[in-house]
Structures are given as C-alpha cells and as structure tokens.
Amino acid sequence: MGALVSIRDVSKIYHPGENEVRALDHVTVTIDEGEYVAIIGQSGSGKSTLMNILGCLDVPTEGEYYLHGNNVGELGDDELSDIRNQEIGFIFQGFNLIANLTAFENVELPLIYRGVGKGKRRQLAETALEKVGLGNRMDHRPAEMSGGQQQRVAIARAIAQAPPIILADEPTGNLDSHSTWEIMDILEALHQDGRTVIVITHNNEIAARAKRIIQIKDGHIESDSFEKGEQTSESEE
Numbered sequence: 001m002g003a004l005v006s007i008r009d010v011s012k013i014y015h016p017g018e019n020e021v022r023a024l025d026h027v028t029v030t031i032d033e034g035e036y037v038a039i040i041g042q043s044g045s046g047k048s049t050l051m052n053i054l055g056c057l058d059v060p061t062e063g064e065y066y067l068h069g070n071n072v073g074e075l076g077d078d079e080l081s082d083i084r085n086q087e088i089g090f091i092f093q094g095f096n097l098i099a100n101l102t103a104f105e106n107v108e109l110p111l112i113y114r115g116v117g118k119g120k121r122r123q124l125a126e127t128a129l130e131k132v133g134l135g136n137r138m139d140h141r142p143a144e145m146s147g148g149q150q151q152r153v154a155i156a157r158a159i160a161q162a163p164p165i166i167l168a169d170e171p172t173g174n175l176d177s178h179s180t181w182e183i184m185d186i187l188e189a190l191h192q193d194g195r196t197v198i199v200i201t202h203n204n205e206i207a208a209r210a211k212r213i214i215q216i217k218d219g220h221i222e223s224d225s226f227e228k229g230e231q232t233s234e235s236e237e
Contacts, residue, residue: 002032002033003030003031003032003033003066003069004031004032004033004035004067004068004164004165004196005030005031005054005065005066005067005165006029006030006031006065006066006067007027007028007029007030007050007053007054007063007064007065008028008063008064008065008066009026009027009028009062009063009064010024010026010027010028010053010060010062010063010064010065011024011025011026011027011060011061011062011063011219012024012046012049012053012058012060012061012219013061013062016061022219023046023049023219024046024049024050024053024060024219025046025218025219025220026062026063026220027046027050027063027216027219027220027221028221029214029221029224031196031198032196033164033196034191034194034195034196035196035197035211035212036187036188036191036196036197036199036209036210036211036212037196037197037198037199037210037211037212037213037214038198038199038200038201038206038207038208038209038210038212038213038214039051039198039199039200039201039214039216040201040202040203040204040207040213040214040215040216041202041215041216041217042202042217043202045216045217045218045219046216046217046218046219046220047200047202047216048169048200049219050200050216051167051169051198051200053065054167054198055084055088055090055167056072056080056083056084056088057084059072059073060073067083067087068087085110085113085114086114086161086163087163087164087165088163088165088166088167089158089159089161089163089165089166089167090158090167090168090169091151091154091155091158091166091167091168091169091171092154092169092170092171093169093170093171093173093174094174095142095147095150095151095153095154095174096154097142097150097153097154098142099141099142099143100141101141102138102139102140102141103129103134103137103138103139103140103141103142103145103153103156104125104126104129104138104139106142106153106154106157107124107125107128107129107153107156107157107160108121108122108125108160109157110157110160110161111124111125111160111161114161116161124160124161125138125156125160126138127160128156128157128159128160129153129156131156131159132152132153132155132156132186133152134149134152134153134156137149146179147174147175147176147179148175148176148178148179148180148182148183151171151172151174151175151179151183152182152183152186155171155183155186155187159190159195163195164195164196165195165196165198166187166190166195166196166197166198167198167200168187168197168198168199168200169200170200170201170202171183171187171199172184172201172203172206180206184206184209187199187209188209191211197210211226212224212225212226213225
C-alpha cells in the first residue's frame with residue numbers, strides 16, 4: 001500500500017528566539033496505509049506534538065506534512081476541519097463523553113454535525129457500538145458504565161463513519177489492566193479490518209502490540225523498528 005502520511009523535515013518551535021523550545025526538531029517519518037504504528041516516548045519527548053500535527057490539530061513551524069499526497073499546510077480551516085471529521089477517528093485518554101447523553105447518543109452526535117441522515121446515523125451508531133461489544137449498553141449513560149466501557153463508547157464514536165486513520169492518544173491511560181487489553185484487542189481488530197492505527201503511548205507493553213514502533217526523544221526520532229526486527233535510526237540515515 002502507498003504512503004498515507006508523510007512528515008518531511010518537520011519542526012515545531014515554541015517561543016521562537018533566545019528561549020525557544022523545539023518540541024519537534026527536523027522529524028521525518030512516513031506511515032503507509034494499513035500500518036499499525038506505536039509512537040512511544042516519555043513526557044516532554046514530543047510525541048503529543050507529533051500526534052497533534054498528524055491529526056491536523058496543529059501545524060508545524062517548519063517542514064511539510066502530506067496526507068494522501070496533499071500538502072496539509074496549503075489547506076484552509078474548512079478543509080482541515082473536513083479532514084478531522086472524515087479522515088481521522090480520534091481516541092483520547094479522557095474519553096470525552098457527554099455525561100447526560102447515552103452511549104448511542106454520544107456516538108451519534110458527531111454524525112449529526114457531519115450532516116448524516118437520521119436513518120443512516122442510527123445504523124452507523126448501532127453497528128459501531130456492536131463492534132466494540134456494547135450492543136446491550138446503548139441506552140446507558142457514562143456514569144452507568146465502567147472506565148473500559150466508556151473508552152469503548154469513545155472508540156465506537158471514532159469509528160462510526162469508518163475513517164481510514166485511527167489516532168489513539170494514551171487510549172488506556174485511565175484503565176485497569178483487564179480493560180487495557182480489551183481496548184488493545186479492539187485496536188488490533190480495527191487494524192485487521194484495514195484501518196491505519198496510530199497509538200501514542202509512554203507504555204512499552206502497549207507499544208509492543210503494534211507492528212512498528214517509532215521511539216521519540218527530545219523532539220527527535222530515536223528509532224523506528226518493525227515487527228521483523230528491521231530498524232533504522234536518524235544517525236544511520
């Protein structure tokens with residue numbers, strides 16, 4: 001499969017000048033369609049900044065980002081919003097569910113914003129909740145569900161319209177070990193379904209579930225390892 005995202009010589013600089021902070025420093029990375037990638041690094045490594053750029057939530061200070069061959073830096077706000085709505089399914093550590101809405105309504109809400117018709121919305125929301133094992137909890141509100149179930153609702157919301165990219169930021173950070181592996185099994189199944197799955201994590205065990213691990217440190221790609229043991233580093237390129 002071809003390149004889906006291509007980050008080319010990207011830097012992200014905060015407070016330019018004497019006290020500048022380089023959250024990313026000349027990073028280059030390509031992710032192909034259908035890959036399952038973990039981006040791993042400790043707090044302050046630059047992994048969250050990289051996630052925000054990949055998700056079109058932020059723009060680089062220097063360098064270029066291509067998505068499906070299109071230069072994201074040349075797109076307007078409306079086009080970027082369309083990409084976030086249609087191309088990327090976001091899963092966050094904090095679930096971000098609306099407390100007074102049911103599981104079904106939480107999954108349905110983004111589809112309303114996207115202008116999906118009522119009948120189609122119901123079908124997509126129900127299918128997504130069934131896919132994450134919550135077909136019998138559609139009428140429950142977040143307070144009536146465990147943390148693992150809430151995260152599964154968040155995943156259903158992310159995948160309801162079948163976006164090609166799943167971008168998960170510390171998706172198990174607030175979960176116990178049993179729920180953690182349930183969520184990772186769901187992400188694995190999405191990958192098997194043909195989605196490109198990108199997981200941002202500081203946890204080595206979570207990263208080990210991916211087929212490729214990109215390690216970031218101090219704003220640099222420190223290593224890029226594939227399941228078969230192939231490995232490159234910036235110093236070797």
